[in-house]
Amino acid sequence: MEDGSEIAPTDISYVHSVYAPVSVRLAQYLVRPNGWKGLQDVLGLLPGPTVEESQSLPAGHGPRSKY
Numbered sequence: 001m002e003d004g005s006e007i008a009p010t011d012i013s014y015v016h017s018v019y020a021p022v023s024v025r026l027a028q029y030l031v032r033p034n035g036w037k038g039l040q041d042v043l044g045l046l047p048g049p050t051v052e053e054s055q056s057l058p059a060g061h062g063p064r065s066k067y
Contacts, residue, residue, distance in 0.1 A: 006014075013020040029039050043050055 009015075011020065012024050029036065032038055
């Protein structure tokens with residue numbers, strides 16, 4: 001990581017001795033507007049097939065409304 005500011009760090013790698021856990025990096029991609037779609041170029045470099053699945057909620061388990 002190039003930004004080594006000790007006063008105002010901007011990346012999680014500051015906490016973990018210049019390395020960020022892969023789980024944290026994946027969570028960062030997940031909360032971006034494109035979500036996992038932003039990782040397609042990187043995932044294409046990994047060996048093996050990729051699978052994309054979507055999961056739907058059963059009837060009656062949708063978002064709850066506040067009364």
